Amino acid sequence: MSVYQATASAPVNIACIKYWGKRDTKLILPTNSSLSVTLDQDHLRSTTTSRADPSFEKDRLWLNGQEEEIKEGGRLATCIKEVKRLRREVEEKNPNEPKLSTYAVHIASKNNFPTAAGLASSASGFAALVSSLAALYALPASPSQLSLIARQGSGSACRSLFGGYVAWEMGSSPDGSDSLAIEVAPQSHWPDIHALICVVSDDKKGTSSTSGMQRTVETSTLLQHRIKHVVPERMKAIKEAILVRDFDSFARITMQDSNQFHAVALDTDPPIFYMNDVSRSIIALIVEYNRVSIENGGKIKAAYTYDAGPNAVIYAPKENLKEIISLIVKYFPQAEPFKDPFGLFGAQGVGSG
Numbered sequence: 001m002s003v004y005q006a007t008a009s010a011p012v013n014i015a016c017i018k019y020w021g022k023r024d025t026k027l028i029l030p031t032n033s034s035l036s037v038t039l040d041q042d043h044l045r046s047t048t049t050s051r052a053d054p055s056f057e058k059d060r061l062w063l064n065g066q067e068e069e070i071k072e073g074g075r076l077a078t079c080i081k082e083v084k085r086l087r088r089e090v091e092e093k094n095p096n097e098p099k100l101s102t103y104a105v106h107i108a109s110k111n112n113f114p115t116a117a118g119l120a121s122s123a124s125g126f127a128a129l130v131s132s133l134a135a136l137y138a139l140p141a142s143p144s145q146l147s148l149i150a151r152q153g154s155g156s157a158c159r160s161l162f163g164g165y166v167a168w169e170m171g172s173s174p175d176g177s178d179s180l181a182i183e184v185a186p187q188s189h190w191p192d193i194h195a196l197i198c199v200v201s202d203d204k205k206g207t208s209s210t211s212g213m214q215r216t217v218e219t220s221t222l223l224q225h226r227i228k229h230v231v232p233e234r235m236k237a238i239k240e241a242i243l244v245r246d247f248d249s250f251a252r253i254t255m256q257d258s259n260q261f262h263a264v265a266l267d268t269d270p271p272i273f274y275m276n277d278v279s280r281s282i283i284a285l286i287v288e289y290n291r292v293s294i295e296n297g298g299k300i301k302a303a304y305t306y307d308a309g310p311n312a313v314i315y316a317p318k319e320n321l322k323e324i325i326s327l328i329v330k331y332f333p334q335a336e337p338f339k340d341p342f343g344l345f346g347a348q349g350v351g352s353g
C-alpha cells in the first residue's frame with residue numbers, strides 16, 4: 001500500500017515595509033503592498049508533515065503536539081480546501097493519479113522556536129502548511145501561486161514562500177488573484193545583510209494583528225494617508241535599494257516604515273501600543289550609533305524594525321554585527337547574547353529557505 005506523506009519547512013520573514021490593514025477580511029487582501037526579508041537560518045522555522053490516507057475520517061492538525069481545531073470556514077480550513085481544489089484539477093487532467101483530494105489529511109506542524117516568543121510564527125506556520133500539502137499532492141504550482149493560498153491563512157505568510165527579499169503585491173482584483181508574493185532578489189544577491197533579533201518580552205501580544213488592523217482601518221486617518229501617499233513610493237525605493245545593494249537607503253526606509261506603522265497604531269482609536277520603553281531605548285541606541293557614524297563621515301550602520309510587539313529586529317551588514325551586539329550588551333546589561341538560539345539574541349543570516 002502506498003503512503004502519501006510529505007514534509008516541508010518554511011522560515012519566518014520580517015517586514016521592512018509593513019502590511020497593516022485589510023481591504024477584504026475573508027480573502028485577506030491588504031490595503032497596501034509590503035516587503036520583507038526571509039530569515040535564513042535554522043532557528044526560526046516551522047516544519048510540517050502532511051499525510052493523506054483513505055482510513056482518515058476527517059482533516060486534523062497538531063501544532064507542537066497539541067491538536068488544534070480546524071474550524072469550518074476558518075483560515076486553516078480555507079487553506080486546506082484551496083490546496084485540495086488544485087489537487088482535484090491535477091486529478092481531472094490525469095485520471096491515473098490517485099484521488100488524494102478525496103482523502104482526509106492529518107497535518108503535524110512544529111516551530112523550532114517558542115510560539116509565544118512574540119515572533120511571527122503564523123507566517124512560517126501557514127507557509128510550511130501550504131508547502132507540505134503542495135508537496136503531498138505533487139502540485140505543479142509556483143511559489144507565487146502557493147502564496148495566494150498561504151495569504152488566506154495569514155497575510156504575512158505569503159511572503160515566507162520565498163527566501164531572500166520578497167514583495168507582497170497588494171493587487172487590485174476583487175477575487176485576490178493578483179495579491180501575491182514575488183521575489184525581489186534572492187538571498188544570494190545581497191547575502192551580507194543580517195538580522196539581529198532582540199527578544200524584549202516574550203509575553204503574548206496585547207492586541208492581535210487581526211483586531212488591531214480592523215480597528216486601524218476603521219478609525220485611523222493616518223492609515224489612509226499612508227496607503228495612498230507613502231507606501232507606493234517606498235515600495236519602489238526599497239526595491240531599488242535592494243537591487244543596487246544600497247544599505248543606506250534600505251535602512252532609512254526600513255526605519256521610517258517601522259516608525260509609521262507604530263504611528264498608525266497610535267492613531268487608532270483606542271490607541272494601540274506595541275513597543276515598550278525597552279523597545280524605544282533600542283531605537284535611541286541605533287539612532288545614536290548611526291548619528292556618530294554619519295558625523296564621522298560614515299554611513300548608516302544599522303536599521304531597527306518592530307512588528308506588532310516590543311521585540312526589535314536589527315538589520316545590519318555583517319561587519320557591524322559584533323559592534324552592535326557589544327553596544328546592546330553594554331546598555332542592556334541583562335542581555336545574554338547567544339546563550340541559546342532562542343535566548344535574548346540570535347544573529348540570523350537572511351535569505352533563502
Ligand code: PMV
Binds near residue numbers: 122154
Ligand atoms: O500576517 P499577520 O496577520 O500576522 O500580520 C502581520 C503584520 C506585521 O507583522 C505587523 C507586518 C508585516 O508585514 O509582517
